[in-house]
Amino acid sequence: xxxxxxxxxxxxxxxxxxxxxxxxxxxxxxxxxxxxxxxxxxxxxxxxxxxxxxxxxxxxxxxxxxxxxxxxxxxxxxxxxxxxxxxxxxxxxxxxxxxxxxxxxxxxxxxxxxxxxxxxxxxxxxxxxxxxxxxxxxxxxxxxxxxxxxxxxxxxxxxxxxxxxxxxxxxxxxxxxxxxxxxxxxxxxxxxxxxxxxxxxxxxxxxxxxxxxxxxxxxxxxxxxxxxxxxxxxxxxxxxxxxxxxxxxxxxxxxxxxxxxxxxxxxxxxxxxxxxxxxxxxxxxxxxxxxxxxxxxxxxxxxxxxxxxxxxxxxxxxxxxxxxxxxxxxxxxxxxxxxxxxxxxxxxxxxxxxxxxxxxxxxxxxxxxxxxxxxxxxxxxxxxxxxxxxxxxxxxxxxxxxxxxxxxxxxxxxxxxxxxxxxxxxxxxxxxxxxxxxxxxxxxxxxxxxxxxxxxxxxxxxxxxxxxxxxxxxxxxxxxxxxxxxxxxxxxxxxxxxxxxxxxxxxxxxxxxxxxxxxxxxxxxxxxxxxxxxxxxxxxxxxxxxxxxxxxxxxxxxx
Amino acid sequence: xxxxxxxxxxxxxxxxxxxxxxxxxxxxxxxxxxxxxxxxxxxxxxxxxxxxxxxxxxxxxxxxxxxxxxxxxxxxxxxxxxxxxxxxxxxxxxxxxxxxxxxxxxxxxxxxxxxxxxxxxxxxxxxxxxxxxxxxxxxxxxxxxxxxxxxxxxxxxxxxxxxxxxxxxxxxxxxxxxxxxxxxxxxxxx
Numbered sequence: 001x002x003x004x005x006x007x008x009x010x011x012x013x014x015x016x017x018x019x020x021x022x023x024x025x026x027x028x029x030x031x032x033x034x035x036x037x038x039x040x041x042x043x044x045x046x047x048x049x050x051x052x053x054x055x056x057x058x059x060x061x062x063x064x065x066x067x068x069x070x071x072x073x074x075x076x077x078x079x080x081x082x083x084x085x086x087x088x089x090x091x092x093x094x095x096x097x098x099x100x101x102x103x104x105x106x107x108x109x110x111x112x113x114x115x116x117x118x119x120x121x122x123x124x125x126x127x128x129x130x131x132x133x134x135x136x137x138x139x140x141x142x143x144x145x146x147x148x149x150x151x152x153x154x155x156x157x158x159x160x161x162x163x164x165x166x167x168x169x170x171x172x173x174x175x176x177x178x179x180x181x182x183x184x185x186x187x188x189x190x191x192x193x194x195x196x197x198x199x200x201x202x203x204x205x206x207x208x209x210x211x212x213x214x215x216x217x218x219x220x221x222x223x224x225x226x227x228x229x230x231x232x233x234x235x236x237x238x239x240x241x242x243x244x245x246x247x248x249x250x251x252x253x254x255x256x257x258x259x260x261x262x263x264x265x266x267x268x269x270x271x272x273x274x275x276x277x278x279x280x281x282x283x284x285x286x287x288x289x290x291x292x293x294x295x296x297x298x299x300x301x302x303x304x305x306x307x308x309x310x311x312x313x314x315x316x317x318x319x320x321x322x323x324x325x326x327x328x329x330x331x332x333x334x335x336x337x338x339x340x341x342x343x344x345x346x347x348x349x350x351x352x353x354x355x356x357x358x359x360x361x362x363x364x365x366x367x368x369x370x371x372x373x374x375x376x377x378x379x380x381x382x383x384x385x386x387x388x389x390x391x392x393x394x395x396x397x398x399x400x401x402x403x404x405x406x407x408x409x410x411x412x413x414x415x416x417x418x419x420x421x422x423x424x425x426x427x428x429x430x431x432x433x434x435x436x437x438x439x440x441x442x443x444x445x446x447x448x449x450x451x452x453x454x455x456x457x458x459x460x461x462x463x464x465x466x467x468x469x470x471x472x473x474x475x476x477x478x479x480x481x482x483x484x485x486x487x488x489x490x491x492x493x494x495x496x497x498x499x500x501x502x503x504x505x506x507x508x509x510x511x512x513x514x515x516x517x518x519x520x521x522x523x524x525x526x527x528x529x530x531x532x533x534x535x536x537x538x539x540x541x542x543x544x545x546x547x548x549x550x551x552x553x554x555x556x557x558x559x
Numbered sequence: 560x561x562x563x564x565x566x567x568x569x570x571x572x573x574x575x576x577x578x579x580x581x582x583x584x585x586x587x588x589x590x591x592x593x594x595x596x597x598x599x600x601x602x603x604x605x606x607x608x609x610x611x612x613x614x615x616x617x618x619x620x621x622x623x624x625x626x627x628x629x630x631x632x633x634x635x636x637x638x639x640x641x642x643x644x645x646x647x648x649x650x651x652x653x654x655x656x657x658x659x660x661x662x663x664x665x666x667x668x669x670x671x672x673x674x675x676x677x678x679x680x681x682x683x684x685x686x687x688x689x690x691x692x693x694x695x696x697x698x699x700x701x702x703x704x705x706x707x708x709x710x711x712x713x714x715x716x717x718x719x720x721x722x723x724x725x726x727x728x729x730x731x732x733x734x735x736x737x738x739x740x741x742x743x744x745x746x747x748x749x
Contacts, residue, residue: 011736015729017604019703019710021721027604027658034663041670046681048601049674050732050739053685055606056593058704169589380707403715407707522718 007043009033014047165229166193166210170343173204174220199224201237205341212247216240217341240267240282240340253291257323260287264317267340280320280335280371288313290327318387318414319369333360334372334411355409355518357430363423373412379405379517385462386415386513393438393515394482396461402488405436405460410517418513423503427516433493437501438486438515445489448502453489460486462512484512492521584624587633588617593682594675598638601671602645602664612648616641634675642668680746681739688738696731703728 010033016026034041168191174181177200181191193199193208201220208216212229222237231251232241243250243261250261254270254277264284270277279288289312313329315321320332336354359372373387381400385391393410395401417423429435437453438460439445445455461482493499504511595616600609619640620627627636645664659667692700702713703724714724 008733011733012729014604015725015732018606019725019728023604024658031659031663034666038666041666042674044667045597045601045671045674046736047732048604048671049597049678049681050685050736052593052597052600052606053682054700054704054732057685057689058701058706058708377706403711406709407702407705407712407716520716 006033006037006040010040010043011047014044014051018051164192164211165195165226166208167191168193168206169209169215170207171204172206174206175202175204176200177202177223193226195226195228197226199226205343207343210247212250213244214247214250215242217242217343219339219341234268234270236270236272238267238269238340240342241265242342243284255293256290256325256327258289258291260289262286266315269339275325277323278320278332279315279323280332280340281315281317282340283317285314285316288315288321288323290323290329292327313369315369318371318373320371321369329369331369332371334358334374337373337375337378353430355429355431355433355520356411356427356516358428359411359425359516361417361423361425363417363420370414372414374409375412376409377407379408379410383410384412385515387412389415389464391415391483391512392463394461394463396459396482396485401460402456402458404519405488405517408436408517408519410515413513413515415513418504418511421503421506425501425516426498427501427518428498429493429496429518431496432521433518434521435491435493435499436517436519437489438517439489440504440511440514441485441487442511443505445487446502446505448500449489453491456488456490458488460488460515462486464512486512486515494521581624583629584627588620588637591634591637592617594634594678595637595641597678598668598671598675599641599645601667602642602659603648604658608648608652612641612644615647616644619644635672638668638672638675677743680743684739684742685735687742688735691738692731692734699724699727700731 010030013026013030013033017023017030020026030044034044178198193210199206199208199218199222201218201222201224203220205217205219208218208224208226210216210226210229210232214229214232216224216232217240218224218234219238219240222239223235224237224239225233225235227233230247230249231253232239233253235255239252241250241252241261242265243263248261248263252259252261252266252268254268255272255275257268257277257279259266259268259279262285264286265282266284266286267280267282268277269280279286313321320335321329322332323329354374354376356374356376359374361372370387375383379393379401381392381394383393385393393401400406411427413425417425427435435453437449439449441459462484464483501514501516504513592613596609596613599612599616600606603609603612616637620637623640627633689697689700699713699717702708702716703710710721710725710728713728714721717724717727719727
C-alpha cells in the first residue's frame, strides 16, 4: 500500500515539473520515487492528465457578451474627414500584398479542431503542430472522409447512407436544442451532418467542418441551417467561417444578407430581435450583399437581382459592417476578438470582464468599414499589432515582452493612421486600468503623451517582416527580426472613463503607429505594475489629470 | 499566428491518402487526440515537445492507416505508435535532454494506458469541479493556463512571487484531484 505522503509527493513533483524552475531535478526525484514504488505511476499519470485538461480548458476564452458582439457606429461617429482618402493608393498597394500574405498563411495554417489547437501562445511549436494537424484534418475531411468537394457520399460507407455535407468536429460547453445531441463529453465529437439539417446551439461553442473544407464555428445561442457544403444560413447568433482557396464562393446567408467568400476568414452575428447582421472580415475578402427576404418569392428574386446590381459591397480584412433590416449599413467601430471564437475550445473560465470596452476615432467616414480589434488578454509574443498589417509584437530581448504586459488586453490599431495628423483615438475603459501606449521611439513624443503618460523605460519590438515569416523557425519569438522599437508609456486611470490619444508628430521617416494595451488597476495593490528594475518611472507614477479635448464625446461609465 | 512554411510543406494537403484512411479511421483518430496527448505528455512531460510528438504520431498513424485492424483497439494501436515516436524524439534530442530512463518510461506507459480508460469520465468530473472554485482560484488558473499564461504572469497579476503562486496552484490542483476522485467514486457507488 502506497503511503499517502508519497502520493502527495508525486503531486508536488508533477507541479514542479510543469511550473517549477528546474523540471530536470523534479523528474530525477520522480524517477527515484517511481522506481521505489511503481504503484505511484498511476498517480503520476493522473496528475499529468489534470495538467493537460487544465491546459485544454483554458486554451480559449470567451467574452461574456450579451447580444451583439460589436459596437456599431451609427449616430456615434463624427463627420467624415475629406482627407481620409489621401492614402488610398498606398493602401490599395498594401492590400494586394496583404491578401497575398493572407492567402499564404491561410494555406499553411489551418487552425485545428484538435486538442490544444487553440493555444497559440507557444508560438512556433504550436503553429507547427497546428499546421500538420490542420493538414491532416483537411486531407481527412475533404479527401478521404467525404470524397468530392461538393459533398460526395462518405467514403467507405455502405450503400443507402444519407449524403453527408460535413461533421460536427468539435464542441465545448455545448448545450443543443437538437434532440439527442449530448455534447457534455470533452474533446472532439465527430457527428455526421447532412444537408437540410437545422442546428440550434443554446450555449457554448461548436465547430463544423464541411466537405468543402470550410470550417464554421458557432457561438451559442445560435441557429444555423446547413443548406449545402457551399451554403449555410445563420438565423441567429455569432458564426465564424474559415474558407480555404478550394471553397471560394462559399455563401453564408443571414435574414438580410448574403456574404460570398472570396477566400477568407470572416464572421457574421445575427441579432434576431433587432433584425441586424454584423459582418466582419478577419482575413481576405468577401462580397456583402443586402437581400430583402420580405414579400413574395418573386419580389425577393427581383430584389436580389436589383441588389446584386447595386448593392454588392466588397469588404476586406479589418473591415466590418452592420446591416439593418432595411439594408442601411453602418460601420462597426470595434470588435472583441473573442466574440467570434476561432475554434471550439473549452468553455468560458476567465472571470474578468474586458477592460477595454470600446475604441473609436475621429477619422473614418461613414462609408468606411474598418474596425479596431480588441483582444482580451491577447497581448503576447507574436500578437498581431495592427488591423491592417501582419506585423507582430515581440520582446526585444530573449526574455520577451515585459511580464506586466503579457496577457494584457490590447487594441489592434491601424498602422496607416501614422500618416493622419489629426487622428484622435478614444479608448473606453470599463474598469480602473493601467493604460499603456507603445510609441515608436524614433519619434519625438508628442505633448499628449508626455503630459499624461510616463515613460516606463521599457521597450517592445515590432516584427514587420511578414514576408519572411514563413521561412524558418528562427524568425519567431522575442529578439528575432525586430524591425522597430517602441517605448512603453503608462498612465493609471483609476475610474472607468474614455481616454483620448492623439496623433504621431509629422515626420519624413517611415514610422509605425502606436499600440494600446491595458491591465487591471487594483485600487489597493497596483496589479500588473511594471516591477522590473528598468522601470523606475512607473513605480512612482502619479498620472497628471487628463486633459480630454473632447469632453462631450466621453461616454458615461457603464453606458 | 504565423507558421514556418518548411513545416507546412513537409505534409502538403495533396499528400497521398493511404488506403486505410476511412470514415471510421478519421473518426477514431479525431476522438483519441485528447487521450493521445495525455499519454505522450506523461512520457515526455514537456507540453511543447509533447505536442511535437503528437503531430509526428498523427502523421505516422495516417501513413499506416491500412495497418490498423478494424475491431481492435484503435487507442492501443495509436499509443503504441506514440510510444515509438517518443523514443524517436529521445534519440533525436540526445540523451542529455531525457527526463525519464527506459524502465521508468515503460512503467509510466503502462500506468498511463490504464488511466486513459477513464479519461472521459475524469474530464467531465473536472468540469464539475472547476465550477466549485471561487473567483480568485479561477483567476489563478486562468492566468497560469490561459492564453499567454504562465506562473510568472499569475504571480504578477496577484502581486506575489512565482514561488508562492506555484504553491497556490499546487493546492488548487490537489483540491481538483480530490474532487474528481470523489465524483468518480460516487458514480461507481451508484
